[in-house]
Amino acid sequence: MKSFLNVQDMGDLRQALAEAQEIKADRFKYDTLGKNKTLLMVFFNNSLRTRLSTQKAAMNLGMNVIVLDVNAGAWKLETERGVIMDGDKSEHLLEAIPVMGCYCDVIGIRSFAGLTDRDYDYAETVYHQFLKYSGKPVFAMETATVHPLQAFADLITIEEHKKSNRPKVVLTWAPHPKSLPQAVPNSFAQWMNAADVDFVITHPEGYELDPKFVGDVRVEYDQKKAFEGADFIYAKNWSCPGVTNPGDYGKILHDYHQMMRWTVDAEHMSWTNNAHFMHCLPVRRGMIVTDDVIEAPTSLVIPEAANREISATVVLKRILQSVK
Ligand code: CP
Secondary structure (H helix, E strand, C coil), rough: CCEEEEEEHHHEEEEEHHHHHHHHHHCCCCCCCCCEEEEEEEEEEEEEEEHHHHHHHHHHHHCCEEEEECCCCCCCEEECCCCCCCCCCEEEEEHHHHHHHHEEEEEECCCCCCCCCHHHHCHHHHHHHHHHHHHHCCCCCCCCCCCCHHHHHHHHHHHHHHHCCCEEEEECCCCCCCCCCCCCHHHHHHHHHHHCCEEEEEEECCCCHHHHCCCCCCCCCHHHHHHHCEEEEECCCCCCCCCCCHHHHCCCCCCHHHHHCEEHHHHHHHCCCCCEEECCCCEEEEEEEEEHHCCCECHHHHHHHHHHHHHHHHHHHHHHHHCC
């Protein structure tokens, strides 16, 4: 595996889940695979789970790890080509990337959407520059449009907690005071479409996700109807993806005070089949979900986070096996 961005990069999901199970049973089984190999984790944005779980995964495989926080200690990087660099950015990404590639064997990238230029974000410009100019295998640690390590961990978690062969999984939009990217819902939709689940998406009109990720999945604008009979509720906020109106890309379409009926509370969960609550974290309590729902025994937010170590170990193992 030379690139990990989309579910297709993973191949057969049953095989991927079997590897996850193998790693979970013995997370140090491949502890010499990464000997004398170095992972460089490049963060353009903050992180708690991705930073810790991916570093732990690399350590499980015997790798060395370097972490670069681009906005805390490195030169400020210009990412656009053709600009006159007379501002505060001292180095261009097109030199920085091949330099980074000199010091490592594998690169993980966290680079969120800017949410101003839809074409730039949806082309995954920064990720593809790393892939092209580093000369190393590259994987997404949440990029402009996707967060596959999260989606894989979510799939592992659903597999571990499902009570029927084909559970009903609902992705629901929930309110948030800030404009957030679509990476998590995009990847969750893409991976659920590829998995053997009954998948439904619910959100207010105007927040339609890109068809490239959702395919022809059922979108139900009535949240209550969507929740009926659900086995898993996956809550997430996202800003307008700009599918029907590109001018709205990255915007919050309604004042969040008017959208609090979308917050997942006990009444919402009573519409379900005693569903598990899921969220990628970090989560804003009282906005996305109420305290009682996230603290309930049916909440899976901590097992999901724990499975980030497993998904990252499987992905790094695949990459190391391909570069040996
Ligand atoms: N879910 C997730 O990616 O968390 P962090 O942003 O803390 O890494």
